[in-house]
Structures are given as structure tokens and as C-alpha cells.
């Protein structure tokens with residue numbers, strides 16, 4: 001299972017491939033908000049979540065579990081909430097909600113792209129024995 005820090009780093013590079021840019025004012029300087037995966041823009045002072053615009057936005061579930069869910073779903077589109085929950089140590093209702101969000105995200109171009117990139121990254125990590 002990919003660890004949380006690696007998932008955060010990956011998502012940061014996905015969100016801001018050329019480095020952080022504030023979506024509100026275009027400022028590139030930022031502060032990390034302690035204890036949260038959130039950034040404060042040094043220009044306008046607004047806070048921007050790392051998960052902004054993704055299925056993980058405002059979720060309390062750690063990123064590595066989301067990434068794991070995407071990988072498992074990618075490997076088996078028929079995976080049940082019970083099985084997903086068992087593999088990721090989540091309750092069945094939580095796993096069910098994640099599956100619902102994943103399926104909904106796949107209906108949008110941005111969602112499909114992000115989920116495909118996550119699945120690709122997860123499978124590469126697996127092949128290198130880092131899973």
C-alpha cells in the first residue's frame with residue numbers, strides 16, 4: 001500500500017506540475033498549513049486544499065486508502081463494497097460511498113484522467129515492490 005506522504009507528494013505534482021500556483025490570484029508562493037494537507041497562498045491568503053477538485057476533496061479518508069480503492073477498482077470494476085472495505089480496513093458504508101464517488105468521477109473527463117493516472121502510478125509502485 002502506498003504510504004500517505006508519497007500519495008500527497010504525487011497529488012501535489014499532479015495538481016501543480018510546474019509548482020504551486022494559487023487558483024485565485026496566480027501567486028506561486030505558499031505556506032503549508034500545519035497538520036493539514038492544505039496550503040495558504042502567500043498572495044491572497046486563501047487556503048487551497050491539495051485535494052481541490054478531486055473525489056478526495058473534504059474526505060476524512062487518508063489519501064493512501066483512496067489511491068488503494070482506485071487501484072482495486074481499476075483491477076476489478078465489479079468489486080463489492082464489502083470486499084473493498086475488507087482490503088482497505090474501511091467500513092462497508094464508507095467503501096460503498098468511495099465506490100459511488102469513483103464511479104461518478106469516471107463520468108467526467110477530469111475525473112477519468114485523475115483516476116487513470118492514480119491507477120497507473122499505483123501499478124508502477126507495485127511493480128517496483130513498493131506496494
Ligand SMILES: [Zn+2]
Pocket residue numbers: 022023024025026027041042043044045046
Ligand atoms: Zn492567492
